[in-house]
Amino acid sequence: MERLSIIVALDALGGNIEKVEKLARVLCGSVEGFKLGWPNLLPAGPRIGEAVRQACPQAMIIADLKLADIAYTMLQTAQHLPWADAVIAHSFLGVEGALDGLKEYLDKNNKKLVLVISMSHPGSREAIDPCLNRLINIARAVRPWGIVAPATRPWIIGIARRELGPHIKILSPGIGAQGAEPGTAIRNGADLEIIGRLITRSPNPEKIINKIKINYNKSNITNN
Amino acid sequence: MERLSIIVALDALGGNIEKVEKLARVLCGSVEGFKLGWPNLLPAGPRIGEAVRQACPQAMIIADLKLADIAYTMLQTAQHLPWADAVIAHSFLGVEGALDGLKEYLDKNNKKLVLVISMSHPGSREAIDPCLNRLINIARAVRPWGIVAPATRPWIIGIARRELGPHIKILSPGIGAQGAEPGTAIRNGADLEIIGRLITRSPNPEKIINKIKINYNKSNITNN
Numbered sequence: 001m002e003r004l005s006i007i008v009a010l011d012a013l014g015g016n017i018e019k020v021e022k023l024a025r026v027l028c029g030s031v032e033g034f035k036l037g038w039p040n041l042l043p044a045g046p047r048i049g050e051a052v053r054q055a056c057p058q059a060m061i062i063a064d065l066k067l068a069d070i071a072y073t074m075l076q077t078a079q080h081l082p083w084a085d086a087v088i089a090h091s092f093l094g095v096e097g098a099l100d101g102l103k104e105y106l107d108k109n110n111k112k113l114v115l116v117i118s119m120s121h122p123g124s125r126e127a128i129d130p131c132l133n134r135l136i137n138i139a140r141a142v143r144p145w146g147i148v149a150p151a152t153r154p155w156i157i158g159i160a161r162r163e164l165g166p167h168i169k170i171l172s173p174g175i176g177a178q179g180a181e182p183g184t185a186i187r188n189g190a191d192l193e194i195i196g197r198l199i200t201r202s203p204n205p206e207k208i209i210n211k212i213k214i215n216y217n218k219s220n221i222t223n224n
Numbered sequence: 225m226e227r228l229s230i231i232v233a234l235d236a237l238g239g240n241i242e243k244v245e246k247l248a249r250v251l252c253g254s255v256e257g258f259k260l261g262w263p264n265l266l267p268a269g270p271r272i273g274e275a276v277r278q279a280c281p282q283a284m285i286i287a288d289l290k291l292a293d294i295a296y297t298m299l300q301t302a303q304h305l306p307w308a309d310a311v312i313a314h315s316f317l318g319v320e321g322a323l324d325g326l327k328e329y330l331d332k333n334n335k336k337l338v339l340v341i342s343m344s345h346p347g348s349r350e351a352i353d354p355c356l357n358r359l360i361n362i363a364r365a366v367r368p369w370g371i372v373a374p375a376t377r378p379w380i381i382g383i384a385r386r387e388l389g390p391h392i393k394i395l396s397p398g399i400g401a402q403g404a405e406p407g408t409a410i411r412n413g414a415d416l417e418i419i420g421r422l423i424t425r426s427p428n429p430e431k432i433i434n435k436i437k438i439n440y441n442k443s444n445i446t447n448n
Contacts, residue, residue, distance in 0.1 A: 011296075011297055012300075014300060015304075037297060037301075038289070038297070038300075038301040039297060039300035039301050042270065042304045043270070043304050045266070045267070045269050046266065046267070065262070066291075066292045066293050067290075068292040068314055068340075069261070069262075069290050069343075070343065070344060070345045071345065072401075073261060073263060076236075076262075077261075077262040077263050077266055080267050090292055090314075091351070092351045092352060093343070093345075093348075094346075094347025094348060094351055094352065095350060096345065096346040096347040096350070097345030097347050098343075098345050098347040098348075099347065100347075116292075119293075119294065119317070120294060121294045121295065121317075121322050122320040122321045123317055123320040123321050123322040123323065123324075124318060124322075125318065126318030126320070126358065127315070127317075127318055127355050127358040127359060128317075128318065130355070130358065131351050131354070131355055134351040135351055138350060138351060177296075178294075
């Protein structure tokens, strides 16, 4: 089976290592990777990351920490993520004394940086989207591997692609529980769709993946 | 001994429960409280919060998560903090679908919300400070117990006080390792100074507290 351009957000499994491990094993090879955030890491600790790595060695594992602190504190946090291929932080932090240090640390440790430039909830229009130009400029200066832009306001994906060029990876949340249809983000120029509850809360996640595959095929979305 | 208006940031102790417990016991009664963030919570888990609570039952314990996600994910995270009196999140998230849900959850669980409206590092001038008016408006709408504004750019403390009124608590980081002198923030209108490495990296934290007390007295800073 070809891998779909999906990162599965494991948040809803709330630190249950057994469930996380089982799902990672079941979906291994059919999706691009998995995303672990604080709802898993706070109760279970970093070993939940190791569990995903063991369950699916070839997956891209993203530590979705939404890091949003000074460089010193972000580095103190990022050192506990040996199992992660990529780390998500917020672009609004700015470069000096924040993202400069984090980028340098992740580069040295052979990990990818992903910067949030817009979010999937409606409140993102209150302070984040009015700053979009500044946030894109910060991303341009930091040169992350990827950015996060929402499937719920897909024109932002288009702006990011135009401004940041063809090589940056665009990861897009907001699909399923948050309202956007699978395929929306990729049709608008994203590389990877982040899907959580639609998959993790299903009694049959493989069936959901197959449905999404049909949806992708209809939209002529090429799999990796 | 009167309690100084200080929250001790325990980040530099990096998840070492024994050290955190010992420091909380030594400083209990001489400072207002303690702040625990991801550098402690990621390696040690929520039990490090319980350890501080046991070491100093009367202290204000702040979970400095710098939460910066959609409401669903923040609630999934905040449920693991029974030991915390207050939780720090970012104002730039906006209200709808983010801070509205978090505020409601914390109110129900009798916990205080603290919103970051500006940060202590230089990069805060790149996207956060240009948005200050929007961020203050968001804080006004959410009605948190307190806000975070930096001692390194103390005029922001003054603006926040003027715009948000006399009752909101202003917590101020950036003192010590980040350059501002103890007393700077309070003289500019803050209620609590957040001090980390200056205290936690000292071989004699009590001596540092006494020095700060002398500094506060010189500035006529009233203790609680």
